[in-house]
Amino acid sequence: MSQALGRLRCLLVSPADPLTGSPRAGPLRRFIYPPPGVEYTHVTDRVSIPAGKGQYTFSPVNVGLAAVKFALEHAFPLEVGRAQVVHTFFWDVRKFTVPWVHESDQSLGQYLTGYNNVGGFVKRAITEGYSSYLNSRGCAGVVTWTRWARKGFEEDGVDPGRVAVIPPPFETVSASLPHGGCNVLFLGRDFLRKGGDVVLRAFGSIRDPGCRLTYVGRADGRALREIGGDRRVSYLERPSKRILEEEVWPYVDVLALPTRADAFAMTVAEAMSRGIPVVTSSIPSIAEVVEDGVSGYLVPVGDATKFAERLARLVGDPSLRSRLGRGGQERARTLFSPQTVGRQLMEAYRRAA
8 A cells, every 4th residue: 555655644633632631642642653654644623622521421511512513613624635534533523525534432322321321312313323424435434442342333323344443552661660569550530430439448448558559530529538548648630641651650560440431441551561460340341451360350340349359469469460460561562562553553544545
């Protein structure tokens, strides 16, 4: 393909992060690791929902904001310039003058059910309309990150032949810095959905004075009081990327994420790529990535007792942490290497162009 077309010019179009207003992690990872022979240009939507409103709550306000956004995008079409393919992310509804590939970590039906408990006629009406857009002639394919999500798109009505499973790329790194004790990391912006209450309860049952928890994300009032009462806990609501990269990740020994609903959990993939064992929930999307007892531990959703037991086991056994960390890193190398992911994504672009 590179001989026939030269470098393939692809325009990445993504929304801003719904809570911070900054570019989202998935599209940025695509931009940082382009497939060989692909030249990316990345633009963030000119029309975006105000930061802090979020997209995770299906409410009249957010539905209204989304409707205004979609209307403005159709009124003021995005110029694709010299791009041969457009690659859109996360619920785009525009049609372009060149073929486009659409990417999302879950289907619209899975989002409505899993995050907002929306079903019945409302769900069918929304998913049928969106599936007709993804099945339209100009859309060259759908990229998603797990087999679970692919099944969701198919159940929504998207042509199965259009859907490809291509996870985001992660390079395996060895960036751990020397430190004493055992450092546990929780990273989740949605307190209840990500299981912030469970991780605080589990950590509180560990009496080892050398064990510390770094809690990254928003917590409610009661949780903040619990955090403030334990000197072993460090609370970072919105740390910068630099702080995470330089002052948090290099000192992490265990990632704890008792999430109740997730499409993929980028944090889990990042921990595995760094050789950090994980304790997380056995929801379908994560169970495709984490091998229980090999690259970490999977715990039934909401089972706080078992989560605490698995976490305590890792905290108290450095050799076990090392073994599961190596297993996770090998798993990440197989699933997420930029070279493997790039070849898969190039096939999607080849079909489009």
